[in-house]
Amino acid sequence: MLSLVWLILLTSSNLVRTQNISHAKPKSIFILAGQSNMSGRGGVTNGTWDGIVPPQCQPNSQILRLNSELKWETAHEPLHRDIDVNKTCGIGPGMVFANSILERESGIGEIGLVPCAIGGTNISEWARGSSLYNQLVVRAQAALNHGGLIRGILWYQGESDTENREDARLYKGRLEKFFTDVRSDLKSPMLPVVQVALASGQGKYLHVVRKAQLEIDLPNVRCVDAKGLQLQPDGLHLGSAAQVRLGKMLADAFLQIMAPLPVQSSASTRFHNFFLDFLLSWFRYKS
Ligand SMILES: *[C@@H]1O[C@H](CO)[C@@H](O)[C@H](O)[C@H]1NC(C)=O
Ligand SMILES: *[C@@H]1O[C@H](CO)[C@@H](O)[C@H](O)[C@H]1NC(C)=O
Numbered sequence: 001m002l003s004l005v006w007l008i009l010l011t012s013s014n015l016v017r018t019q020n021i022s023h024a025k026p027k028s029i030f031i032l033a034g035q036s037n038m039s040g041r042g043g044v045t046n047g048t049w050d051g052i053v054p055p056q057c058q059p060n061s062q063i064l065r066l067n068s069e070l071k072w073e074t075a076h077e078p079l080h081r082d083i084d085v086n087k088t089c090g091i092g093p094g095m096v097f098a099n100s101i102l103e104r105e106s107g108i109g110e111i112g113l114v115p116c117a118i119g120g121t122n123i124s125e126w127a128r129g130s131s132l133y134n135q136l137v138v139r140a141q142a143a144l145n146h147g148g149l150i151r152g153i154l155w156y157q158g159e160s161d162t163e164n165r166e167d168a169r170l171y172k173g174r175l176e177k178f179f180t181d182v183r184s185d186l187k188s189p190m191l192p193v194v195q196v197a198l199a200s201g202q203g204k205y206l207h208v209v210r211k212a213q214l215e216i217d218l219p220n221v222r223c224v225d226a227k228g229l230q231l232q233p234d235g236l237h238l239g240s241a242a243q244v245r246l247g248k249m250l251a252d253a254f255l256q257i258m259a260p261l262p263v264q265s266s267a268s269t270r271f272h273n274f275f276l277d278f279l280l281s282w283f284r285y286k287s
């Protein structure tokens, strides 16, 4: 009987070894939301994108994008081209972010980006129940259809809330509610969020919005500061070089909060446990 046990053990370990571990790794999914600087305007002048893709934003077979038809495809700039459709999109922080994560956490496996940002939107337009909010949740859920794990939200917004005193005053509460609602609807109460503090803005109440962004005090919410990043000649948006810097800052901040990667894929772990449980119950039955 003991030889049967050994046979089972041997078979089980062989099966585990021949499993393609890298293939079994869940896709790491990131949601990109907010307004124009997240959507990407780098290299856009007078409504035309110059088509220049910095080396840090180049496509990689490990980086996918959920398109407007909810299908995964190899990601390439501009990431929001079929999402933020009423504007001309250019370079944003998403591709740099994904490339930096891959560079520094090569074991992470595939990265899936879910672009959801729309230029010119204010925080009230993102409140739970709004069309932008629903669209975000629908896209996030569709992203999980073929497996994977939502690992974080990247959020860059606020400029549209700097013009009116009351909106600026209410910004902090609205932003906190937005993060809490999204986490709750995605059933991930500790989901990492990395947001960007605005550096400058057209509105009179920029300092109020900026202060709110820097002071948000929720677990696993980090803020990176866009201060010092260069605007392009339009005076309103980050240029491509600034987006490259920002994407790296977002990756740094995310890696600081990311839960440690599991050593083994969940599929082979489950497999192991199955055989262990089987053996244990068999021994229990015998004795
Ligand atoms: C394992 O998966 C990787 C990535 O999908 C693929 O490139 C490789 O060919 C696979 N190897 C085997 C033995 O299936
Ligand atoms: C963009 O438009 C402005 C105003 O119409 C013009 O002065 C400027 O030369 C244009 N820039 C480019 C790069 O076409």
Ligand SMILES: *[C@@H]1O[C@H](CO)[C@@H](O)[C@H](O)[C@H]1NC(C)=O
Residues within 6 Å of the ligand: 083, 084, 085, 086, 118
């Ligand atoms: C684009 O503009 C149309 C017409 O104004 C509007 O119905 C639609 O919601 C807009 N889409 C986005 C993504 O802004």
Ligand SMILES: *[C@@H]1O[C@H](CO)[C@@H](O)[C@H](O)[C@H]1NC(C)=O
Residues within 6 Å of the ligand: 122, 124, 125, 160, 167
């Ligand atoms: C937000 O934007 C919408 C649509 O442009 C507008 O109707 C609304 O008044 C704005 N709300 C605030 C608080 O700015």
Ligand SMILES: *[C@@H]1O[C@H](CO)[C@@H](O)[C@H](O)[C@H]1NC(C)=O
Residues within 6 Å of the ligand: 035, 036, 037, 157, 158, 159, 160, 197, 198, 199, 200, 201, 202, 226, 227, 229, 231, 236, 237, 238
């Ligand atoms: C884009 O980001 C820059 C830097 O934070 C900020 O000054 C600018 O107001 C933003 N523009 C918009 C339209 O959000």
